[in-house]
Amino acid sequence: MERMASHYRKSGGRWLGSGILRGMGVTLKNWIGSYFDPSRLVTVCYPGERLPLPENSRSFPFLIYDGDDPEAGLRCVACRICEKECPPECIHIENERDENGKPRKRPAVFDIDISVCMSCQICVEVCPFDAIEMDQIYAISTNARFEPLRLHKEQLLKPNEYFRELSPTRSAAADARREAERAKQAKKKEAGKKG
Amino acid sequence: MTEDKQLQDELALYGVHLTLLEQVYNWGRSNSLWPLQFGLACCAIEMIASVTARYDLGRFGSEIFRPSPRQADLMIVSGTVTKKMAPQVVRLYNQMAEPKYVLAMGACAISGGPFKGGYNVVKGIDRYIPVDIFVPGCPPRPEALLNGIIHLQETIRRQKLSGPGKARHADRDQPSEYAIPEEGGRDLVPQYNAETWRPSWQGGGK
Ligand code: SF4
Numbered sequence A: 001m002e003r004m005a006s007h008y009r010k011s012g013g014r015w016l017g018s019g020i021l022r023g024m025g026v027t028l029k030n031w032i033g034s035y036f037d038p039s040r041l042v043t044v045c046y047p048g049e050r051l052p053l054p055e056n057s058r059s060f061p062f063l064i065y066d067g068d069d070p071e072a073g074l075r076c077v078a079c080r081i082c083e084k085e086c087p088p089e090c091i092h093i094e095n096e097r098d099e100n101g102k103p104r105k106r107p108a109v110f111d112i113d114i115s116v117c118m119s120c121q122i123c124v125e126v127c128p129f130d131a132i133e134m135d136q137i138y139a140i141s142t143n144a145r146f147e148p149l150r151l152h153k154e155q156l157l158k159p160n161e162y163f164r165e166l167s168p169t170r171s172a173a174a175d176a177r178r179e180a181e182r183a184k185q186a187k188k189k190e191a192g193k194k195g
Numbered sequence B: 001m002t003e004d005k006q007l008q009d010e011l012a013l014y015g016v017h018l019t020l021l022e023q024v025y026n027w028g029r030s031n032s033l034w035p036l037q038f039g040l041a042c043c044a045i046e047m048i049a050s051v052t053a054r055y056d057l058g059r060f061g062s063e064i065f066r067p068s069p070r071q072a073d074l075m076i077v078s079g080t081v082t083k084k085m086a087p088q089v090v091r092l093y094n095q096m097a098e099p100k101y102v103l104a105m106g107a108c109a110i111s112g113g114p115f116k117g118g119y120n121v122v123k124g125i126d127r128y129i130p131v132d133i134f135v136p137g138c139p140p141r142p143e144a145l146l147n148g149i150i151h152l153q154e155t156i157r158r159q160k161l162s163g164p165g166k167a168r169h170a171d172r173d174q175p176s177e178y179a180i181p182e183e184g185g186r187d188l189v190p191q192y193n194a195e196t197w198r199p200s201w202q203g204g205g206k
């Protein structure tokens, strides 16, 4: 008894197992409390309900197009900067070619292997044309490793409206940048005409 | 007749439930997937998060993470499989009782991810053991793992126990254990199990 009392004094009032009891007390409090206070029911029943994602949450990249036609409004000019910068090298781009085999400024093939992509957003940061952005889709699971996890251009292309909805702040900044660039180009053209 | 899904659903509306032993068996298995309790890297943190009250993996019958492979049904390969860890992962898989399933969680487990060019990381665990579900992400959100488990449950419910196209564990010709890779001088030996994975230059590639 003497030894136990001294142990109790030394351990600052903590007994062996007292932590477990305290933890179970919290559980008990939440269980009983959940009958009176719905905010104690913390489970989000995933397939039915979903937690709202923060704006900067990101999963895999996608390509943006303007207007209604994905092919005409494609922003990407196949400069392949993102392909070179992607650390795990999971972007694969092939230029479109004209009859003489000269590469055009459009991608014929644009694949992202999301089985390798690490959501680092470097491709987004280096793209000079705001053509690639981060998506928030996460509910992906497949039975096979290679083809289903390789997203092709057709799957990657999404309209600018989608991006506006996804991330108002970032899309507003991108739109402003593109608008400023267009104004600069127009001014240059004007100056060229005058000169 | 009971194989006729449409008729079955129609009858179910009138309170008549027809079923096959196979379906009862699959229903039972799909709702008691006990995962093996081990984590390899950052994905394991998301796996732990998916068992917390917020996401509650227990709603799908998978809350009991078993510390022994003998009691586990599902191996969640959550994270980077290094060459040092690969033999242990395959050995644990071999020790699990049939029917057993593997879920590769995250870029590293699927393909080596950011480390796929490295000297010490296995370029996808599907080279050594057969993987049923792939969940991409770096790391996948807890919801993504839940989604993968739901997908696995659907896959199990569709499995056949006899006839052509039957499930892997019901097929006696399919191996249940795989060769354990050992640390060689420069690489793992074998580099991949021919029974699970064939590189593209040998006419493979799933
Ligand atoms: S997010 Fe990172 S890993 Fe993914 S495609 Fe872009 S640069 Fe590559």
Ligand code: SF4
Pocket: A075, A076, A077, A078, A079, A080, A081, A082, A083, A093, A126, A127, A128, A129, A130, A131, A132
């Ligand atoms: S997405 Fe951007 S960086 Fe990548 S090729 Fe297209 S324009 Fe260039």
